Amino acid sequence: MTKVYKDLRDFLATLEEEGQLVRIKEEVMPEPDIGAAGRAAANIENSPAILFEKVNGYNYSLVTNVHGSWRNHALMLGLPKDTTIKEQFFELNRRWDKFPVPPKILAREEALCKENVITENINLFDILPLYRINEQDGGFFLSKASVISGDPEFPEDLNKLNVGIYRIQVKDVDRLAIQPMPVHDIAIQLAKAEEKDEPLPVAIALGVSPLVTFMASTPVAYDQNEYEFVGALQDGVPCEIVKADTCDHLYVPAHAEVIIEGYIIPRKRFVEGAFGEFPGSYSGCRKQCEIQITRITHRTKPIFENLYIGMPWTETDYLVGLNTSIPLYKQIKATMPEVVAVNAMYTHGIGVIISTKVRYGGYGKGVAFRLLSTPHGMPYSKIVIIVDEYVDPFNLEQVMWALTTRVKPSKDVVIIPNCSGMVLDPSSNPAGMHDKLIIDATTPVAPEPNPRSCEMLVPSPATPKWEEILRQLQHAAQKK
Amino acid sequence: MKCPRCDSEKVRIMTKSPVGDAWEIYVCDHCCYSWRSTENIQISEIFKLNDEKIANMGIIPPIPPLKK
Numbered sequence: 001m002t003k004v005y006k007d008l009r010d011f012l013a014t015l016e017e018e019g020q021l022v023r024i025k026e027e028v029m030p031e032p033d034i035g036a037a038g039r040a041a042a043n044i045e046n047s048p049a050i051l052f053e054k055v056n057g058y059n060y061s062l063v064t065n066v067h068g069s070w071r072n073h074a075l076m077l078g079l080p081k082d083t084t085i086k087e088q089f090f091e092l093n094r095r096w097d098k099f100p101v102p103p104k105i106l107a108r109e110e111a112l113c114k115e116n117v118i119t120e121n122i123n124l125f126d127i128l129p130l131y132r133i134n135e136q137d138g139g140f141f142l143s144k145a146s147v148i149s150g151d152p153e154f155p156e157d158l159n160k161l162n163v164g165i166y167r168i169q170v171k172d173v174d175r176l177a178i179q180p181m182p183v184h185d186i187a188i189q190l191a192k193a194e195e196k197d198e199p200l201p202v203a204i205a206l207g208v209s210p211l212v213t214f215m216a217s218t219p220v221a222y223d224q225n226e227y228e229f230v231g232a233l234q235d236g237v238p239c240e241i242v243k244a245d246t247c248d249h250l251y252v253p254a255h256a257e258v259i260i261e262g263y264i265i266p267r268k269r270f271v272e273g274a275f276g277e278f279p280g281s282y283s284g285c286r287k288q289c290e291i292q293i294t295r296i297t298h299r300t301k302p303i304f305e306n307l308y309i310g311m312p313w314t315e316t317d318y319l320v321g322l323n324t325s326i327p328l329y330k331q332i333k334a335t336m337p338e339v340v341a342v343n344a345m346y347t348h349g350i351g352v353i354i355s356t357k358v359r360y361g362g363y364g365k366g367v368a369f370r371l372l373s374t375p376h377g378m379p380y381s382k383i384v385i386i387v388d389e390y391v392d393p394f395n396l397e398q399v400m401w402a403l404t405t406r407v408k409p410s411k412d413v414v415i416i417p418n419c420s421g422m423v424l425d426p427s428s429n430p431a432g433m434h435d436k437l438i439i440d441a442t443t444p445v446a447p448e449p450n451p452r453s454c455e456m457l458v459p460s461p462a463t464p465k466w467e468e469i470l471r472q473l474q475h476a477a478q479k480k
Numbered sequence: 481m482k483c484p485r486c487d488s489e490k491v492r493i494m495t496k497s498p499v500g501d502a503w504e505i506y507v508c509d510h511c512c513y514s515w516r517s518t519e520n521i522q523i524s525e526i527f528k529l530n531d532e533k534i535a536n537m538g539i540i541p542p543i544p545p546l547k548k
């Protein structure tokens with residue numbers, strides 16, 4: 001049985017047992033301590049989650065960097081913490097195919113998120129230790145909140161329920177700004193409400209079980225329910241949800257630390273930002289929607305979960321890395337079964353490494369063309385590296401080996417000018433147009449000549465056995 | 481008190497620390513900037529706002545026409 005976490009607290013307990021959560025017991029200042037610690041965690045390897053037990057002036061504790069290392073990512077999946085990225089990729093890929101797993105709808109009294117209710121004198125600062133993440137941010141942001149919204153045209157259709165992570169700025173004690181980009185699912189729902197001048201009900205969940213956050217940051221099709229994906233990624237164990245208190249067609253994670261309920265005010269926009277974003281630069285001020293909060297429910301002594309965002313790699317990159325890679329892998333693999341694995345983890349798939357068996361001469365470039373004609377790859381992917389099937393595309397040392405020993409630049413490096421590009425890539429000019437770079441680092445196969453073929457070193461069949469012995473000895477040594 | 485981002489005087493106390501007299505949060509009702517009394521605020525020139533910048537800001541997402 002795969003280990004499945006009931007809620008955030010259950011996951012934090014596992015992280016702590018595994019040495020992947022540290023507690024800061026001394027009181028810290030909201031600024032600059034929490035943002036700085038988040039950046040610091042991003043800078044170190046195998047970084048733990050950080051639990052701040054006491055924040056100056058506030059009631060409750062705060063946790064950050066919960067998803068912020070491959071170890072924590074493996075533990076999220078219920079795998080041993082030293083599981084390689086490639087192994088995590090294949091495990092996720094296997095569970096992906098279990099979609100859909102219907103969620104389990106709990107009665108209100110079974111849902112821990114309903115332990116406390118606030119309907120009057122709502123003040124977010126009473127519940128959440130809010131802080132400025134990056135110095136030039138225009139205020140205090142919720143960077144890891146799952147926003148739940150429905151389709152006003154088909155409120156009963158749970159498949160059109162959307163759970164997504166959007167950046168949220170605290171505008172007042174009971175007001176939030178939200179950024180639905182026109183491509184986001186929630187923007188489709190908002191447009192339908194605004195055409196009729198109606199508010200769009202929303203619920204915002206903070207501090208949820210780790211795979212809910214993971215799925216909320218995965219772009220799935222409009223009529224695919226994220227909760228059914230959570231059940232799939234929990235290896236068939238349904239996600240537990242409960243009806244929101246203020247809206248009959250919204251369902252929220254049952255054991256979230258905090259649920260904020262309210263509505264998007266229709267047809268009004270207010271200044272939002274600036275905010276430090278995932279490419280490592282700020283996105284400036286724009287006029288955006290606001291949410292009026294009408295109700296908060298929360299667990300007793302709620303833990304506020306938030307993340308640091310900035311120049312990669314940060315927790316954000318761990319959250320979107322493999323869930324960008326797997327849909328691309330499935331699309332390419334459908335017509336090119338020789339493809340072994342796809343690593344699309346670099347800046348949301350702008351950089352991609354694919355390992356493939358080469359069926360005939362020129363096949364490597366063909367795989368690159370296939371990537372560049374997928375819905376995500378066409379606009380996003382700009383730098384594509386193709387390596388042989390025995391090269392692990394998640395192991396950058398191996399990829400560099402392939403580049404340094406397999407590539408003849410005059411024939412293997414190709415630039416295709418004036419293609420579709422990613423708007424947020426600052427080097428795309430005009431925004432939305434870009435060149436594509438393909439580096440074919442596979443070994444030539446007939447009919448392509450290979451005039452200096454080489455004899456590969458073959459590792460002894462006893463190597464895996466020795467890997468296991470060394471790993472266990474090292475593990476034992478660390479425990480002393 | 482003036483807003484450190486747009487120099488407006490339309491600044492008010494949003495809230496005070498729930499525990500002790502640790503700090504206050506201020507918000508500018510003109511440009512929506514908010515900050516804590518314990519912060520050392522230094523806003524880069526590029527992020528300063530004025531009426532012209534606010535008037536010309538992009539709107540996300542666009543407001544659709546009303547359907548009858």
Ligand SMILES: [Zn+2]
Pocket residue numbers: 483484485486487488508509510511512513
């Ligand atoms: Zn101002």
